[in-house]
Amino acid sequence: MRSLLPNRQDYRGLRRSWRGDLLAGVTVGIVALPLALAFGVSSGAGAEAGLITAIVAGLIAAVFGGSNVQVSGPTGAMVVVLAPIVASHGVASVMVVSILAGVIVLLAGALRLGRTVSYIPWPVIEGFTVGIAVIIFLQQVPATVGVGGAGHSTNALIAAVESALDADWPTALIPLAIVAAVAVLMVLLGRVSGRLPASFITIVIVTLGASFLDLPLMTIGELPHSLPLPALPLIDAGTLPSLVGPAFAVAALAAIESLLSARVAASMADTGPYNADRELVGQGLASIASGFFGGMPATGAIARTAVNVRSGARTRMSAIVHSLALLAVVYVAANVVSVIPLAALSGVLMVTAARMVSPTIIKQVLRSTRTDAMVFVITAIITVSFDLIIAVGIGIAVAAFFALRALSTASGVHREELEGPPVAGDERIALFRVDGSLFFGAAERILERISDHIGIEVVILRLSQLQLIDATGAHTLTELVTSLERRGVTVLIKGIRDEHLQLLERLGVIDSLRHPNHLFAELEPAITHARSHIIRTAIPGA
Template identity: 60%
Template sequence: MSAPTQTRPASPTTPARARRVTRHLAGLLPGPADLRPVRRHWRGDLLAGVTVGVVALPLALAFGISSGLDASAGIVTAIVAGLVAAVFGGSNVQVSGPTGAMAVILAPIVASHGAGAVVVISIMAGLVLVAAGLLRLGRVVVYIPWPVIEGFTAGIAIIIALQQVPLALDGHADHGARPLAAAVDVARGADWSRAWQPLAVTVAVVALVEALRRWLPRVPGALVAVVLATAVAQLAGLDIARIGALPSTLPAPQLPAVDLGALQPLVGPALAVAALAAIESLLSARVAAGMDPRTGRVLPDREVVGQGLASIASGLFGGMPATGAIARTAVNVRAGARSRLASVTHAVLLAAVIAVGAGLAGAIPLSALAGVLISTTLHMVRPAEVRALLRVSRSAAATFVVTIACTVFLDLITAVEVGVALAAFFALRTLSRTTSVRREQLPGPARPGDEQIALLTVSGSLFFGAADRIMDDIADSRAVVVVLRLSALGLMDPTGARRLGEVVTQLEARGVTVLIKGLRPEHVVVADRSGMIGSLRYAAHRFDTLEDAVAHAREHVSGAHADAEG
């Protein structure tokens, strides 16, 4: 008869883990807490939603065209994604929709894979974002340094401005051409007998938007400028390009027809879109929370999930991937928004506008939208921030400039990767310079033989970037006994511990006795597993106090001296 199978008892931490997982999943969904600020501030939120909706209308149309799609894709995205992200996102005041950064990354995708691929990429990127939120990856934004964020934003501003040159001249840019090259080619080949008209409209819109921003900041300058430009173009009979027909209703949602074999080339672009959506949305939410603490805290994982659901929904309706929009979110906060009702109102207002005024919107000159976007780029980067960044250090300035260059001449994701890598390199170099080894006097009255004892204090951070440099200082010791004082070490990584163990082995092989004093509790595990502690001649050569370590060293020197005399 076989022995009964024994069931392994469950880990005592399993219930706790299950509770944490349940709380995490529950925190990703809308709840009663979302409605509390609505009850208190619904009047202000309705007004804020109308305000941001008026601001968002021309931007949505412009970003749709700038992405290589059309104006309808921009307005559909603003409505659908704006509504879904408002309900499921992790910020009470985030306004989502098409953005300049997303338009920049979508333009080459449209050129390479066609407009139909954007719908598939939107859904794929949305699924990636939902998975990222479920895996608690929403806090990725904290790892992006300040110079990278500013350089990334400045680079996007330059690209958006360059992308408007063909629209401002009613020219045609080759699909897939870099923005700078396309702008130069269009300017060189422009028919100036006609191009002066759209260019005049663009310049006039920029001037009017900036004037209203300065002297009447509460007036929606972009909308006023676009309306006036459209009216003048109609009355004067200007021969310039217009938006064209817009749908008066949202299209019916539908799953795109997908060939599984055609998905592989879209995986890379989908991951790039997802990364950009997460970064831009989390940055926007963080900026909003900093503008007014009364808007509530940001839930990063929920924000990522909400943006993922928004992009999926936008794709199903034929739109494009969406992100949190920093400019529109800032307008929302300044207008007094406190709850999600404001963002929902903004989406509903846009839906009402296309239902009533789609025909009128179709008459808007493309050059007027170019002026709106050029005006937007002028305020994406604050001069005071740039001046402070350029003054703070040469490494920060170099990271800022390199990130801009990579954004303009390569692509957005590469720019973030290179910028973060460069910032990390400079940070590690600076950190390694704080690590030092210095020889100190032994405590108490001097005794015979003290000159044969080296008390070496290692301070700073013992990690892979500094290990080799300071190990040479330790290995060069000519003493009979070396006391390594490690209590001043703030950081010890496996590489640093391993190299220190190798130096201890070298010293012991030369007949030098090594004592370790003050190994901090948080460093014991890595020191033990890396072999550093095992490199000591005896386990008793570890001490907690300097007095005990020095006393043992002096006894050792005295004993060695007596043995030599005997």
């Protein structure tokens, strides 16, 4: 368990990099402030919950996580999952779900399940990333037209349409103009310099302008001037069972997004590899702590992590400084933050959502293979239409189906000519080479291929080229041998690989042979035995 706990190596080189870590931490804290507020508001839990999550979860994940430069906090993907939970069960449910999901992620790390994220296909990841971006954009429509989200559908697309229809359009043009101004300013500042905290500067400019003009806009509202004390959330025994399912969905998303972000961070800078299992432990503890303080579930944030690395971060001290910088905002600038227009935060999230979609990557996926393009499109559509976790599950299932189909197609059985000069009776001997994989997706087809041959007295099954066999394949092989022997066809098996022998013995393949001597290591003795068998059956009394 030592590898899952903090150690001195986490801060190796801090004496040389502390200035860079300090500057990077402050920079990413400035970038994270508007995002934390915006994600809190967009989830329905409130700006306070987003800020608490960035502070508490960001600090815990930095200390206990498995990446040296990962920055954690509220993210857009988590907002997509939390918004329907808040709509269905209320704001208090977020804290309960955060704690439950944190425990699940913590256990996943302790059970060494960190590497399972590598089994998620790339088209699935890109598909649900596009879907998340679309949902985040749609979730901002109510604030963009000055309409509250209460009473609207939990589906982001339907809620966006309902908000547009319910809006008071002469008045709705004001928040819409604020959103447009935010988008223009962020794009222009990004073109001036990629190092500028464009979202922070834009929020400051727009907030000052809105206050000076006294525009009728909804604002964040009063924020606490200190971090609340940790406390157990109010748990309704009747509601708790209904939150277990959402907690598993949140845990799955937290694990996937955090590990993907940590992997990206490890490839961006030479700051050492990440420990996937420890990352899960750290993220689990972060969500648990966030829930006790009244926050939301946390994940690793790819955008903030990228800013951290580009700003010169080399140790996890930078992520710690990021949380402390946000904590300073709570104690020093809560009154200033409270007057930020909600429409300005919506504009920031809309631009963030647009930047999540990479036209280059979409073109690469769509031009790769037809099956990968189909998996990508299906995952994206289901993410927007139904649920993110369901989309990932269906995307993986569809990808697995096509992968198994391709593997099944690559597997096959081929009839070969017998080695050596032809001998009378060779036409009654069939030599079959089984290639690739004999598993549940290909076993039945191979069985039919061999069984179709008639007028054969001896069948030699050449299994030395067989790469993979599962229980279904072994069982099917037993059925094949038994069926052929019942029809009077003698079966010889050649070249069982050592790693397959135990499975074939357990499932009766060897026992189904007419005689133990019908198992051969080399092809030549097997052919010789088959020919001698034909000669014996041709001579009466032999």
